[in-house]
Amino acid sequence: xxxxxxxxxxxxxxxxxxxxxxxxxxxxxxxxxxxxxxxxxxxxxxxxxxxxxxxxxxxxxxxxxxxxxxxxxxxxxxxxxxxxxxxxxxxxxxxxxxxxxxxxxxxxxxx
Amino acid sequence: xxxxxxxxxxxxxxxxxxxxxxxxxxxxxxxxxxxxxxxxxxxxxxxxxxxxxxxxxxxxxxxxxxxxxxxxxxxxxxxxxxxxxxxxxxxxxxxxxxxxxxxxxxxxxxxx
Numbered sequence: 001x002x003x004x005x006x007x008x009x010x011x012x013x014x015x016x017x018x019x020x021x022x023x024x025x026x027x028x029x030x031x032x033x034x035x036x037x038x039x040x041x042x043x044x045x046x047x048x049x050x051x052x053x054x055x056x057x058x059x060x061x062x063x064x065x066x067x068x069x070x071x072x073x074x075x076x077x078x079x080x081x082x083x084x085x086x087x088x089x090x091x092x093x094x095x096x097x098x099x100x101x102x103x104x105x106x107x108x109x110x111x
Numbered sequence: 112x113x114x115x116x117x118x119x120x121x122x123x124x125x126x127x128x129x130x131x132x133x134x135x136x137x138x139x140x141x142x143x144x145x146x147x148x149x150x151x152x153x154x155x156x157x158x159x160x161x162x163x164x165x166x167x168x169x170x171x172x173x174x175x176x177x178x179x180x181x182x183x184x185x186x187x188x189x190x191x192x193x194x195x196x197x198x199x200x201x202x203x204x205x206x207x208x209x210x211x212x213x214x215x216x217x218x219x220x221x222x223x
Contacts, residue, residue, distance in 0.1 A: 092155075
């Protein structure tokens with residue numbers, strides 16, 4: 001079945017560490033997105049990519065980085081510069097005629 | 112700029128009762144409109160979408176929504192709620208399938 005696969009489902013980070021969240025898709029979507037979700041704050045856009053080797057900052061890009069070396073993969077790195085990284089992270093692919101298809105999310109916790 | 116409001120942060124209904132979740136948007140042209148549902152700890156699932164044509168659209172799980180241009184609304188309805196419908200619901204608007212803006216979400220609780 002086609003879809004967006006995020007891994008791991010749960011991730012723990014120590015202070016000062018970088019961690020990378022994986023997002024893979026087999027839907028052949030050109031556009032991919034990363035959102036952060038905090039309780040009571042809805043979805044906030046971190047980064048998005050509309051084609052391979054190109055990506056754009058969203059509303060809350062500080063402390064995050066991405067790469068898009070191939071169409072199927074859009075990993076998100078949460079760097080040590082992100083002061084409050086504990087959140088639920090959602091990856092999505094998008095087709096104009098359909099809208100978003102979301103992954104099942106990664107819950108990141110700082111320990 | 113596009114914006115989406117969902118006036119109700121939290122709604123509680125009894126199982127079997129009807130449901131209406133409100134969504135209002137601000138956009139200069141005819142928008143693409145969407146409703147998504149999110150169960151706890153999960154991603155968002157598309158319930159239904161409106162691009163053009165019939166203003167009453169049917170979705171999955173027995174949901175429907177009506178686009179009312181004069182009221183800038185796209186309210187979600189279900190005639191009889193099931194306990195499994197308890198979740199968070201997000202309305203979204205986009206311009207020609209790009210530049211999505213999500214509403215803040217409405218959390219639905221269902222009483223037995």
